[in-house]
Amino acid sequence: MNFYSLYGSNQEYSLNILELNSTKFLFLRHFPQDKLLYYLPQCEFGEEEEETIDELKKKVKIDEETRLFISNQSVNISKNNNLMEIEQQEDNQKSPFYTKIKDKHYIKGAMKFDLTFLNNIDQNSIDFILITSIDDIFLLPFLFQQNKLKAKVYATVPVAQIGQHVLQEYYKLVQNRNRNIDLSSSENKNGQYFQNSQNSYFQESEFLDLFETQYDLEINQWADIFSYEDIQNALSKITTMNFGQKLQLEGVDTIIEPVSSGYSIGSCVWILEYHSNRLAVFNNACKHNIRHTLNLDQSSKLKDSLDFLFVTPFLNTSKELTALTKQFNTSYLSEAYLIKFFQLAQQLLQQKQNLIIPIRDGGIILDLLDILEKKLASFIRHFYIICESALPYIHFGNSNVEFLNEILQKKIFCENPENPFSAYDQFVQKNQNISILPDFIAFQQLSKSQPLQSLIINRTPSIFFVVDSSLRLGNTMQLLKLINESIPNQEEFSSSILLVDPYMQSPHVVAPILGLFRNQIFYTPLDNRMHVQEFCEYVKQINPKNLIYPRKYQDIQIFLEQQREQSGQRILTSVYGNDEAISLNLYQHEQGALTINKNELKNIKFSKFERIPFLPQIGQIKGILNSETGQISTRISISNQMEFDDKLNEETKQIIILRYKNLIQRNQGYINLQNFIIQEMNQLGYQQTSTQTNSEGLKIYLKNQTTNDIAYVEHDKEKTSVFCSNKDNTLSILNFIKQKINIVELK
Incomplete structure (x- = not known):
């Protein structure tokens, strides 16, 4: 390997x-x-009048933390008044291909x-x-x-x-x-x-x-x-694939399975099973309490079961972990960043500042909607999201709760059910102060009864999320120019730019535009990446046999050595550097009675009588009624193609009888029905041995460690079924599972 x-x-x-x-x-x-x-950032600026250094100083301001950060990057900062000095430099050699600003060339x-x-x-x-x-x-x-x-x-x-x-x-x-x-x-x-x-x-x-x-x-x-x-x-x-779904890859002896990594909606850790070895590759991860996505998996899929855990160079190594988590009373750095962002936003809004927040895509909105509606709505006149992917994120999350955290999942099953991202509904229905627009052109077409500049003045302060975190695609620059022209008072800052993309925290992001607009600039990353120290604690919990990680993460080795001294926990480690390959020997596990011989399988005849289909019945669920169309949705599905809509009048919106869904409620969360049955069969002594897939569905074979009885769980588009080679064992499994969930037996 x-x-x-x-x-x-x-x-x-x-x-x-x-x-x-x-x-x-x-x-x-x-x-x-x-x-x-x-x-070069793109925007039509027109001819600028020559200005003095003092006049230019009034146009741009940065916070103390940013000033210190940029000063380390050799950008000229005035330490006396915390204002960036703008040096006018002439470029004598004009070119249609590039321009020169402050000793750096930019492509046109x-x-x-x-x-x-x-x-x-x-x-x-x-x-x-x-x-x-x-x-x-x-x-x-x-x-x-x-x-x-x-x-x-x-x-x-x-x-x-x-x-x-x-x-x-x-x-x-x-x-x-x-x-x-x-x-x-x-x-x-x-x-x-x-x-x-x-x-x-x-x-x-x-x-x-x-x-x-x-x-x-x-x-x-x-x-x-x-x-x-x-x-x-x-x-x-x-x-x-869905979380927890196993798939036998065609042509190779490897089974893959995604489990939640907690980084963003649908993000995953991949588990690979190869020759009885279990491997996991961490390419992103995040532990949290309040973020929208399903948390990082800590189940038996990872805990005490991994032979090899591979880590790519994604971890956050910021030195702010202890200070920020202590300051904002939270366990995780990603959540400390969120709290810090909202406190800064609230402070600037109280100063009647328009906030421009360049983002990479609409995913960040899922973390911010609830808190914006609850904590910042009273401070703003309007909330703009200039981002075409924002609504697809919101709609997918509302329709596919199994990819969201447990708090959001519960919102559809409470006494007064609502969408997981109900903050969007609140903005639209109550406040009517949110506009989600695909691009800047749509934003320009908002105002028909008054000039757009007047609209901006009347709606100051507002928050603008705009897709263009590099400031090079045009949306952010056009918005800055428009706000700057709309609020001409030279003594005040017209806006503040909050740079939240963790990969766009360099001073070079804003260097070409310094002095063009009257604004403040704040570096406030919303970084979801797990911190290296948080990862160490996680490794301690899941306890892999081998950990393979980048050499630059020296804190991992220090932590593991301390763990070995304190608790005796011993995890074998290997490190790699840039452009390096590392070779490892796979384990030769003893499988014994838990393997199924193909000839042995051929001799088993599964009777149709022993086929037990399962249909989960979640009981009386209040759905979300669309008063315009008369449709009501259960919001329980594994994809938005599997949503059950039924036409109901307003008086009959209380109860829905579910068709087949591949999710059941368990421990205030949701679990794939097939995986649930397998977990319960594990308690009866059955262990999974192999997986087969075809166009119809998925079949998972299990074997009893004590009786050598062979069974399999099959899932297709309509049902999940259990087959056993022994009729009595089939009935025992059925009775055992019926004690745990509501089951409807199909005749």
């Missing part, structure tokens, strides 16, 4: 490959966008992407791609764009379904930006007009030489944005 960590030229980004007996599994990570900061033209790190992969050798979150899915269209990749792709249902909206949104933003680039109005060094052509633009030698020699950028190898067809092609390669 081999594990590879491939960095290439970008030392902040890695791809990881797990190899099991020549079968290679590729794990992607978030799409690196740091090279976008070499582009159409946006391309540095994908040279993908050259590290022999794409023909990849057999499977296991997607762990929506962040990972950005690379898929690029990978399949060249038709070299033949790998099969697996992801959870939310990642695939919401990912489609996120990819389409990003494609439109980049295309709109590129269409608005007009180099034809600039003159080249010969005084001739430059033809606006992406291909010609990225072949201009002077431009390429400058960025290659001065910034070590191989721009001539950068790629165009993927097409809409590339998106559809990539998504068509994905096989979707």
